[in-house]
């Protein structure tokens with residue numbers, strides 16, 4: 192599923208921002224944008240103070256999946272990991288953003304009658320939360336297994352619609368299952384091996400999910416990340432190797448790729 | 460309207476090779492892309508004889524006011540370009556410039572001959588940032604190698620031949636002069652500057668180890684090199700390097716460029732070509748009140764009333 196974007200970037204207003212556990216959720220007006228498909232992403236840059244930080248970064252816009260889209264507005268969720276996300280964390284209502292998107296492709300619905308299992312970790316939550324909303328509105332049975340560092344981060348699970356049953360794992364055991372999200376996924380697949388898995392998260396987690404699904408013969412769609420400059424196929428910078436040979440661009444051929452196309456998720 | 464090597468362009472703004480994939484952009488933006496296509500002519504990514512996968516990732520590093528890329532010229536190869544890309548590019552409705560590279564004169568000759576056969580191709584740009592197999596030096600870094608290459612391919616096509624100069628050389632104007640002497644129709648510059656980046660452990664970040672620096676960080680260098688080339692040759696110049704506004708485009712035109720190419724700025728703003736053209740037009744109107752652009756070597760005439768961007 193691919194919704195095309197208006198051509199060019201547009202300047203939009205930040206309508207609010209709040210903290211959800213360790214994460215920042217940013218709300219922006221997007222009166223001129225189409226309704227995106229879950230899994231798609233946007234390129235974001237603050238309208239001011241972009242390029243003036245430490246090392247003069249950020250310079251390029253940053254790719255972010257949308258978390259929610261409703262009535263002419265979008266929301267995003269992220270954690271501060273560098274100069275770009277730091278600047279985005281500083282935005283408050285009344286500030287402005289440059290926005291391009293929606294970009295890339297979204298998830299494809301499971302075949303009739305099959306369940307969807309969402310497997311996510313950390314900042315991989317947004318596309319899964321959006322997808323849970325869409326699937327839940329239809330008649331697809333859906334469950335989520337979510338992994339976080341600790342209880343503070345695990346508050347991010349609140350962003351996944353409550354209608355979607357969810358199990359949480361944390362690295363330190365401070366909430367939910369003490370261990371890896373793949374352990375929860377494995378248990379889910381023990382109960383229902385015919386489900387389709389939808390996954391997004393840090394490379395190591397995504398690789399573990401990919402390997403597990405491959406081993407179990409379960410079909411999976413992975414929302415990948417890669418360093419990006421443009422987000423619309425212009426720079427050829429965001430590639431990942433694929434089994435059929437060569438590379439594909441995550442921004443136009445993904446970010447959602449069928450797990451059967453990828454051998455191993457690269458570390459960056 | 461702008462005349463460039465007898466090609467008519469609706470605006471003097473084009474894309475830098477490898478910085479805009481019109482086919483991918485059409486997937487992302489749909490037909491909206493065609494309604495106000497940002498460039499007066501479309502320049503292809505560098506095409507080589509055989510398909511290339513490109514360099515292993517990571518391919519990008521964000522630098523101070525710019526970026527380093529180590530993309531490695533991935534492309535479908537000549538055959539794939541002719542069969543797959545060219546028919547789709549022809550739908551853009553702007554003149555097409557095909558950028559090619561080969562590691563020997565024989566390879567480049569094959570590319571040029573094949574493109575000469577195709578009506579969709581308005582002009583051919585030679586990317587000479589490629590090592591000479593014999594000397595190991597970039598062909599475009601050495602006036603002698605460059606002269607030999609242009610001499611070999613010039614007779615093979617009646618289409619305008621543009622030489623894309625590399626800034627990684629001691630005397631770019633001497634290379635431009637060699638291109639002119641051997642019958643090139645235009646030169647374009649600057650390509651990216653050789654650069655690298657290290658991760659925190661001190662190891663190379665880029666999969667290809669070295670890459671090319673582009674963006675605002677190189678604009679002052681581009682301006683100096685375009686001016687130096689304009690002083691030495693009479694060929695029309697496509698100026699580029701760090702252009703992100705109409706004022707930057709006007710600078711390059713003042714330094715002697717006929718056309719201005721936008722590269723990295725399109726990554727930040729996909730419609731940058733449209734914006735830069737609008738800004739350039741309003742500067743030109745505000746400037747002298749004349750419709751002819753500024754300084755000494757400028758050869759571009761902009762009809763401010765033509766309303767071609769509407």
Ligand SMILES: Cc1cc2nc3c(=O)[nH]c(=O)nc-3n(C[C@H](O)[C@H](O)[C@H](O)COP(=O)(O)OP(=O)(O)OC[C@H]3O[C@@H](n4cnc5c(N)ncnc54)[C@H](O)[C@@H]3O)c2cc1C
Nearest residue numbers: 253254255256268269270273274275276314416417520521
């Ligand atoms: C399709 C897609 C969707 C995404 N969705 C989300 C989301 O919903 N929420 C979210 O939080 N994140 C998301 N991301 C990740 C997000 O884009 C990155 O975390 C963000 O770009 C980081 O920017 P930064 O400036 O904060 O950090 P950076 O400093 O850019 O650091 C991020 C990583 O980039 C590398 N790096 C460090 N310095 C450089 C440099 N100079 N040049 C190049 N690379 C460098 C390192 O590996 C570092 O760990 C998504 C990414 C993609 C591709």
Ligand SMILES: Cc1cc2nc3c(=O)[nH]c(=O)nc-3n(C[C@H](O)[C@H](O)[C@H](O)COP(=O)(O)O)c2cc1C
Nearest residue numbers: 475476477505528586649650673674700701722723
């Ligand atoms: C990601 C990227 C890919 C590029 N690929 C090519 C290429 O295939 N062939 C070429 O001649 N120049 C290539 N270039 C160089 C640009 O066309 C241009 O000369 C350079 O980037 C300077 O302009 P800028 O600062 O506006 O980007 C590339 C530049 C970038 C950033």
Ligand code: FES
Nearest residue numbers: 422426427429442
């Ligand atoms: S980010 Fe530029 S091609 Fe994907």
